[in-house]
Amino acid sequence: TYTGSILVAVNPYQLLPLYTVDQIRLYCNKRIGELPPHVFAIADNCYFNMKRNKRDQCCVISGESGSGKTESTKLILQFLAAISGQHSWLEQQILEANPILEAFGNAKTIRNDNSSRFGKYIDIHFNHNGVIEGARIEQFLLEKSRVCRQAPEERNYHIFYCMLMGMNTEQKKMLNLGTASEYTYLTM
Numbered sequence: 221t222y223t224g225s226i227l228v229a230v231n232p233y234q235l236l237p238l239y240t241v242d243q244i245r246l247y248c249n250k251r252i253g254e255l256p257p258h259v260f261a262i263a264d265n266c267y268f269n270m271k272r273n274k275r276d277q278c279c280v281i282s283g284e285s286g287s288g289k290t291e292s293t294k295l296i297l298q299f300l301a302a303i304s305g306q307h308s309w310l311e312q313q314i315l316e317a318n319p320i321l322e323a324f325g326n327a328k329t330i331r332n333d334n335s336s337r338f339g340k341y342i343d344i345h346f347n348h349n350g351v352i353e354g355a356r357i358e359q360f361l362l363e364k365s366r367v368c369r370q371a372p373e374e375r376n377y378h379i380f381y382c383m384l385m386g387m388n389t390e391q392k393k394m395l396n397l398g399t400a401s402e403y404t405y406l407t408m
Contacts, residue, residue, distance in 0.1 A: 230287075322378065
């Protein structure tokens with residue numbers, strides 16, 4: 221639902237058919253309130269205010285752990301990449317940066333299997349025609365203590381498990397590595 225121009229959303233913890241290319245087309249060039257509340261409506265509003273007023277826009281995504289902030293961010297990026305016009309390798313690079321950031325900055329917690337343990341600021345640069353021409357992603361507030369200790373039933377950052385699971389026995393032997401269960405820092 222909306223509170224003014226603010227979208228109040230709930231994480232359904234399941235895939236819903238609300239984020240398709242057809243939905244992107246549906247919400248493109250619509251005013252807030254013309255269609256049911258949706259994260260694409262917020263992204264569209266920002267994009268067209270930027271183009272119309274020639275002024276920077278900002279989306280602040282806030283909420284409790286597990287509320288869907290990371291997913292909402294990815295959906296806004298997906299929408300902007302789709303409507304900006306070019307569909308070039310640049311938009312694809314921006315979208316594909318997320319799994320890398322998540323590997324190094326997300327971990328399993330008791331509330332969320334893919335919990336962001338850092339904040340990020342994404343600055344997307346558009347040219348005068350509204351086409352994405354660059355981006356800058358800054359991270360801050362990384363939960364550094366998680367590297368050394370995690371609460372019961374929680375895990376370290378995904379990257380450590382990905383590295384170990386992605387290596388075959390020969391590669392692990394060459395690097396003198398074992399399985400995740402052999403490392404105190406990698407609780408399972």
